[in-house]
Amino acid sequence: MPAIVDPNDYTPKYYQLATILRERISSGELLPHQPIPSERQLEDIYSVSRTTIRQAIDLLVRQGFLYREHGRGTFVSPQKLQKGISELTSFSEDMRARGVEPGQKILELKMTVPPEEVRQRLELPADHGELLYIERLRLGDGVPMGLMTSYHVLPEGLTLDREGLEAAGSIYTLLQEKFHLIPTEADETLEAVLATPREAALLQIAAGSPLLLSVRVTYSQYRRAMEYVKIVYRADRYQYFAKLTR
Amino acid sequence: MPAIVDPNDYTPKYYQLATILRERISSGELLPHQPIPSERQLEDIYSVSRTTIRQAIDLLVRQGFLYREHGRGTFVSPQKLQKGISELTSFSEDMRARGVEPGQKILELKMTVPPEEVRQRLELPADHGELLYIERLRLGDGVPMGLMTSYHVLPEGLTLDREGLEAAGSIYTLLQEKFHLIPTEADETLEAVLATPREAALLQIAAGSPLLLSVRVTYSQYRRAMEYVKIVYRADRYQYFAKLTR
DNA sequence: CGATAATACTGGTAACAACCACATGATGTC
DNA sequence: GACATCATGTGGTTGTTACCAGTATTATCG
Numbered sequence: 001m002p003a004i005v006d007p008n009d010y011t012p013k014y015y016q017l018a019t020i021l022r023e024r025i026s027s028g029e030l031l032p033h034q035p036i037p038s039e040r041q042l043e044d045i046y047s048v049s050r051t052t053i054r055q056a057i058d059l060l061v062r063q064g065f066l067y068r069e070h071g072r073g074t075f076v077s078p079q080k081l082q083k084g085i086s087e088l089t090s091f092s093e094d095m096r097a098r099g100v101e102p103g104q105k106i107l108e109l110k111m112t113v114p115p116e117e118v119r120q121r122l123e124l125p126a127d128h129g130e131l132l133y134i135e136r137l138r139l140g141d142g143v144p145m146g147l148m149t150s151y152h153v154l155p156e157g158l159t160l161d162r163e164g165l166e167a168a169g170s171i172y173t174l175l176q177e178k179f180h181l182i183p184t185e186a187d188e189t190l191e192a193v194l195a196t197p198r199e200a201a202l203l204q205i206a207a208g209s210p211l212l213l214s215v216r217v218t219y220s221q222y223r224r225a226m227e228y229v230k231i232v233y234r235a236d237r238y239q240y241f242a243k244l245t246r
Numbered sequence: 247m248p249a250i251v252d253p254n255d256y257t258p259k260y261y262q263l264a265t266i267l268r269e270r271i272s273s274g275e276l277l278p279h280q281p282i283p284s285e286r287q288l289e290d291i292y293s294v295s296r297t298t299i300r301q302a303i304d305l306l307v308r309q310g311f312l313y314r315e316h317g318r319g320t321f322v323s324p325q326k327l328q329k330g331i332s333e334l335t336s337f338s339e340d341m342r343a344r345g346v347e348p349g350q351k352i353l354e355l356k357m358t359v360p361p362e363e364v365r366q367r368l369e370l371p372a373d374h375g376e377l378l379y380i381e382r383l384r385l386g387d388g389v390p391m392g393l394m395t396s397y398h399v400l401p402e403g404l405t406l407d408r409e410g411l412e413a414a415g416s417i418y419t420l421l422q423e424k425f426h427l428i429p430t431e432a433d434e435t436l437e438a439v440l441a442t443p444r445e446a447a448l449l450q451i452a453a454g455s456p457l458l459l460s461v462r463v464t465y466s467q468y469r470r471a472m473e474y475v476k477i478v479y480r481a482d483r484y485q486y487f488a489k490l491t492r
Numbered sequence: 493c494g495a496t497a498a499t500a501c502t503g504g505t506a507a508c509a510a511c512c513a514c515a516t517g518a519t520g521t522c
Numbered sequence: 523g524a525c526a527t528c529a530t531g532t533g534g535t536t537g538t539t540a541c542c543a544g545t546a547t548t549a550t551c552g
Contacts, residue, residue: 012505033469038532049507054533062308064431067469070533071514077469078369123324185310188488192438192456192481210438210456223279223313223323235438242434242488258535284502295537300503317502317544 013048014055020046021056025065025076035073036066088186088218090172091148091231095140103139104148107202109162114151114228121217122153122225132160132171137202138231144203146233153226155179181220183227188216190240193232203234210235259294260301266292267302271311271322281319282312334432334464336418337394337477341386349385350394353448355408360397360474367463368399368471378406378417383448384477390449392479399472401425427466429473434462436486439478449480456481 024030037045042053057074060066068074095102111130119128132152138145152171154160155178160171168174175181193213200207211232218227270276283291288299303320306312314320341348357376365374378398384391398417400406401424406417414420421427439459446453457478464473 014505035532040532051506051508055505057533067467068533069467069515071516071531073515073532075469190436190458190486190488191484192458192479194456208454210440212436212438221313221315223321233438238437240436242436260535281502286502297536297538301535303503314503315545316504317546319502319545 014052014059017046017048017052017056018059021060022063022065030076032076032078035075038073088183091138091146095145098140100140101142103142105137105139106134106162107137108133108135109165111159118151118228122151122228124153124225130159140237143237144234145237146231147199147202148229148231150227150229153224155181175226181226183218184221185223186216186218188214190214192235195232199232203232205234205236212238212240214240260298260305263292263294263298263302264305267306268309268311276322278322278324281321284319334429336416337384337392341391344386346386346391347388349388351383351385352380352408353383354379354381355406355411357405364397364474368397368474370399370471376405386483389483390480391483392477393445393448394475394477396473396475399470401427421472427472429464430467431469432462432464434460436460438481441478445478449478451480451482458484458486460486 021030021036030036036042039050039053039057042048043050046053057066057068061068065077066074067077089097091104092102110133112133113129114122114124114131114133118131119126122131132154133150134152135147135149138148155175160168160174165171165174172183191213193211195203195205195207195209195211197207199211200209203211212235214229214231214233216229216231217225218229220226267276267282276282282288285296285299285303288294289296292299303312303314307314311323312320313323335343337350338348356379358379359375360368360370360377360379364377365372368377378400379396380398381393381395384394401421406414406420411417411420418429437459439457441449441451441453441455441457443453445457446455449457458481460475460477460479462475462477463471464475466472
């Protein structure tokens with residue numbers, strides 16, 4: 001069992017160790033508020049240095065699985081129903097994590113010059129050209145969950161139509177495989193609004209119903225803005241969750 | 247200037263170094279997307295080991311001031327107008343960070359047995375006794391921003407009335423100084439709702455106006471739930487901000 | 493000239509050693 | 523018995539060394 005060494009280890013040791021510990025936690029072997037073996041003990045158990053041990057524990061602490069107490073030990077965090085949120089996820093990933101099957105209905109897809117506010121949020125020069133604009137109804141288990149409007153910054157010269165997008169699967173896959181652009185960070189604001197008649201009709205609710213409005217700007221690994229996404233969620237079907245830390 | 251050594255250093259070196267680098271960034275000396283000196287160079291500049299350098303940079307990366315690129319260097323993140331959110335803050339801190347002067351008007355304060363839902367969210371046994379209940383109107387620059395309802399878990403035997411609370415300043419200060427209980431983590435959900443007539447009256451808006459509903463459970467450093475807070479914010483005055491990462 | 497290989501940087505991982513700061517229980521003293 | 527002291531175990535900080543893994547530039551070869 002202490003076999004941590006993956007001979008042709010592609011993944012670093014601290015990561016392997018973190019995985020092992022995470023499994024010992026979620027399997028119920030290590031219980032909430034119970035101490036895990038001390039760092040010195042783990043050195044012997046898994047035959048790795050304390051450096052590596054601490055790196056693995058650091059990771060699990062950041063992920064919310066463990067917490068440390070100076071002078072006392074390292075303990076298992078109580079399991080939360082929903083954990084590790086405040087993570088950057090797509091609508092589809094978000095829905096699947098909630099046990100709901102995601103779906104969509106594309107209402108419009110075109111290249112267009114963005115409104116001034118969007119251009120500024122994307123930190124683009126005033127003379128920047130057209131962006132990919134998509135408007136779609138987002139579904140969860142077949143029912144409307146929200147209305148999504150997005151503007152995507154495409155690499156120089158590239159344009160996309162509905163066929164091109166469907167061929168590529170998703171915009172993210174395309175940008176990642178062809179241009180090595182990976183979404184890594186995002187700023188999101190949330191507020192409450194009332195449904196306009198059009199929104200109400202599309203979302204199959206009464207006009208004047210409450211909606212949760214999310215506006216997000218996503219950044220690539222180079223910290224360049226790559227998309228502006230606005231979603232209004234049906235308040236009766238969607239709730240936002242965040243984990244806050246000091 | 248390379249004087250990083252604080253002779254009677256109370257704070258660790260990596261923390262001092264992080265502070266220095268953070269200031270070099272916010273002062274504009276180090277510009278967005280520009281590389282900072284390499285880790286080997288920083289070793290010479292500040293006469294500390296690479297271990298310490300990396301620990302300082304790790305901190306700044308987590309705080310969003312820097313980003314790394316393997317094989318290329320470490321770079322300054324573009325400054326965001328509002329940064330470092332998704333942090334656990336009190337209403338007062340939140341308001342001050344937005345440049346608004348916080349205020350409050352206590353509507354009710356008593357010891358009471360909590361509703362079942364609150365008791366469960368706080369992970370308290372079924373026979374748990376009374377909690378401190380507070381209902382207050384939260385103000386920003388004197389105008390109503392939201393209505394806050396909270397239940398606080400007090401240490402065995404302790405009760406609080408309005409006088410005791412005012413004497414202590416804030417519940418947090420009291421719990422921290424007397425019982426070493428520090429809020430360190432919280433789970434928060436957000437959704438959109440419509441104002442009830444009572445809420446509308448208190449917040450001085452029309453009934454049926456949209457409100458942003460936040461429900462938060464705060465945990466101590468021992469990962470024990472210590473309070474349940476529900477706030478409804480005026481949608482026209484309040485916007486929630488979050489920074490998401492992969 | 494163009495493609496390839498070598499090289500010299502960057503950050504990433506890992507081991508080992510030493511000491512500090514905090515918590516706790518055992519021990520001793522008054 | 524109450525209290526201070528100490529020993530020991532815990533995580534926290536720091537330094538040193540070595541090598542791995544990407545990136546970019548330079549030198550070299552065909």
